[in-house]
Each structure stands twice: as structure tokens, then as C-alpha cells.
Amino acid sequence: MSLCQLSYFVAVAEEAHLSRAALRLNISQPPLTRQIRNLEEELGMQLFERTPLGMRLLPPGAKLLAEAKSILSQVKNIPQLLRASPAPGLALDADNL
């Protein structure tokens, strides 16, 4: 599992369309197909239902969508977090191991 895979998954889930998601991600469909499939295999469950009209999110996929967006948002905010307050004034000891 990688952050890239999660980004891909979010795009496909939100677009409900593999080709549209590929456009949004600036990649082509084949890698996207493969990554989604890899993710499904790694999790051992189907995340989408393939229909002639596109990709429909299944219940496990819906849960993953929320989780993936949360994780990606957290990762995206890391730079701001680190720049925020390097030394909060309090004794921030790193002795928690």
C-alpha cells in the first residue's frame, strides 16, 4: 500500500470513472487499472463494482474513501505542521519510548 495508490483510489472513487480519474491524475488508464486492482488484491476484497458505465464504489470502498482522504490530508498538512511551532515553549521531551 502506498500514498500514490490511495490518491489514485480517491480519484477513481470520486469520479466513479476510470478514464476521467486518469485525466484528473494526468496518467493513462492502464496504470490506474493496475493500481486499483493491486490495492484490491492487497486488501483481499473488491472496492469497486465494474459496470459498463464506470466504477461503482462498494461499501468497503466507501469506508476506504473516507480513510484515504483523511490520511492524504494529514500527509499534505505535514509541512505546515512542521513550520507551525518548532518549539512550543513547553518542555517537549522526546522521552516517550
Added chain:
Amino acid sequence: MSLCQLSYFVAVAEEAHLSRAALRLNISQPPLTRQIRNLEEELGMQLFERTPLGMRLLPPGAKLLAEAKSILSQVKNIPQLLRASPAPGLALDADNL
């Protein structure tokens, strides 16, 4: 930024030692050095202070450590989360395969 990098960072931060972290991760030091450096360059700030005795976590690194552990934990729990309750708020048949 990748989850792999975050795992590497956590190991180095907790061990305060690049070689010990490498052992824990079952890799060798050079890739670890490079990944930590890549992470620092990507974030545009130094996370560790290099000393002859090892790697000492700087304040930004300490904040990243907490965040990285949180993210990795969230990712690690994804499988259980997806298996927990397939349809939150929806009453569907569970035998959809």
C-alpha cells in the same frame, strides 16, 4: 513523500541510530541515509542533528515523529476497518460475492 519513508524515519527517530534502525528495518544503512536525506530535502528542513554518536531528533523531527506514527497506525488498521462493518448506515446483504 511515501509511507516507506515515514517508516524509515520513525525507526531512525526511535533508535536515534542509523545502523540500529537499519537492522530493525532489515535493510542496509546507505538506503536509509538517502531516504532520510530525501525526506529532509523534500520538507526543506533538517529533521536530525548528525553527531558522531548517532542521529539526534530536532524539534521539527519530533513533531513529524508523532504525525508519522499516527499516519502509519491509521494505514495499518485499514484492513480491520474495512472488515469491521461493511456498510455504515446501509443495510445490505453481506454475501455480495
Added chain:
DNA sequence: TCAAATTACGGTCGACGTAAGGATC
């Protein structure tokens, strides 16, 4: 001298893109 991190270099694995192939309306 010893231990720690870093740099150099070659090999391997994974991801992408183009092209071709079913399936459904």
C-alpha cells in the same frame, strides 16, 4: 583505531505509456 554516517556504483523491481483486446449498450 573504532564507530558512525555518507557517497559511488551496478543490479533489480516496480510504474508508466502505447497498442491491442473483450464486454456492454
Added chain:
DNA sequence: GATCCTTACGTCGACCGTAATTTGA
């Protein structure tokens, strides 16, 4: 026939490991 998604195949970049270098107690 058109539009999806998928499979096949070749190429390129990233990561890892071994070996050699550098720095400091």
C-alpha cells in the same frame, strides 16, 4: 459502432546492496 475497462509489452526511473570514503572520539 462507441465507450468503458483490461491485458500485453517495452522503457524508464527509483530503491537496494556491496564497497569505498570521510569525520570525529
